[in-house]
Amino acid sequence: MSSGEAAFIAALRGLVSHPAARGLADDCAVLEFGGETLIVTHDMMVEGVHWLPEQDPADVAWKLLATNLSDLAAKGAEPIGVLLGYTLTEDNARFAAGLGEALAHFAVPLLGGDTVRSPGAQTVGLTALGRATCKPVPSRSSARAGDSVWITGPVGAAMLGFEALSSGNPSADTSVYRRPVPRLAEGRALAPLVTAMMDVSDGLLLDASRLAEASGVTLALDPRAIPLPADLPNERARDALSWGDDYELLFTLPSGAVPPCRAHRIGTVLPRGDAPLLLGEAPPAGPLGFEHC
Template sequence: MSKEFAFIEALRALATHPAARGLEDDCAVLPFGTETLILTHDMMVEGVHWLPGQDMADVAWKLVATNLSDLAAKGAEPVGVLLGFTLGEQDARFVEGLGQALDTFRVPLLGGDTVSGYGPRSLGLTALGRATCSPVPGRDGTSEGDKLWLTGPVGAAMLGFEAMRDMTGSDSIAFRRPTPRLAEGRTLAPLATAMMDVSDGLLIDAARMARASGVTFTIDSSVVPFPADLPAARHDEAMRWGDDYELLFTLPAGMAPPVAAHCIGSAIAATASPVIVDGAVPHGNLGYMHN
């Protein structure tokens, strides 16, 4: 059992409030007065979530985008963010990228904390949203027979990361400046039987949704969308790489989604494996494993 897994299991024993959703979901969902709050907090660590020397404007953008992506998975309208910041190199660039992200996604900075640090830097962002429908979709609502959908390609962030790391000059924007699918999430939330964002990898995130829902997903890799310039030999790898922040969701069979999306599979009765790809159980790591 990994250290993170043990820690989260221990936290789970504390997080008994229904709003915490057993720490199994992208966000907390908390009724508050006449409205419902959607809450998420994600961290980024230098050398883990970004490369030392990377443009801090991109890091700021990604910190905002990844948190808003969690809100998108709930169909929430963002209402504000709080920033936890460790001072270091390129702080002015960070503020610049933060401002760009907040402007682009029209979300206000409400507060936070700034600390001095030494060693690798750690950043945190809390995003708050307002639920736009009830119930708020979770990961656990898929029924047998539902179809599995994905809003866009997986693998673009992987190619972008490699372009940046290897300084090939190819486009790296998909890795550096992902776009949370906020509009799509709001449109889909009242319809989807389950929904989440693909942050750790298509296969591992699909497996999580399958487990939470008590089903197995059969995925047909020939209809999974990939970037045009990704060689077919790397399709399997792309399904196990994260950071694309597309929405993965299920709809009852026969329902067409009102946003651009690709039907990539179906839910069947649970088997020993939560996902089956092209008729076979996938081997190896299904995605980014938190250690």
């Protein structure tokens, strides 16, 4: 098997037959169970890969919970509870304090987990359980030609926050990078209306091309319509589309439908052409987003 995230997940797809797995091509598993529809997701974070070693562990805990809740938001789900996988360090108290703050903020109960010691970089993981609030549960695979493409907010603020933290700029607002806010209310409001929905974690261009591939369509994005942070330098506009860590919701609506929450129309769904994604007139050049390789 070739190395890298995409190749490994492709190999895992050969092991998957349960419909709840959605072919490992969605943000969450969608499990019919006891008359309910459970929404289940698990995301991990690693020191040096997902956060800087000098960051406050309280912010790491917040981000771990928020990024998992963002996957629930993309399915319009209401959180039920979470399980934590934790590697011990020198400062476990700050992590616990930050987790407590985030659990209270999002009103989500901690249900259990596991704790280990490890000789390597700290790794943390979280499983989030949710309940579907509408059926069908939105997927990445139901966008149709003629739909409009929308996003709930700007991309690129986390990149600026990361760069400010890395360069030790004390006056910059780094909160979007350190403490993202999952779009739970927006996801619930949008779920009955969207034709497809996902959250944007790996970069708008990569995640939009994944939605296009899952739906068998081409997404044509208008670069001038994509919302960017007010303080983004012009020359960083292309980087903002592919850096990632944005945690906004990307969704498609039938032509003419209006979203019930703040959102920006950024493009149109076309019948599938040669490429899954157009940025302006052509497929985007350069990196589309973040991948573990």
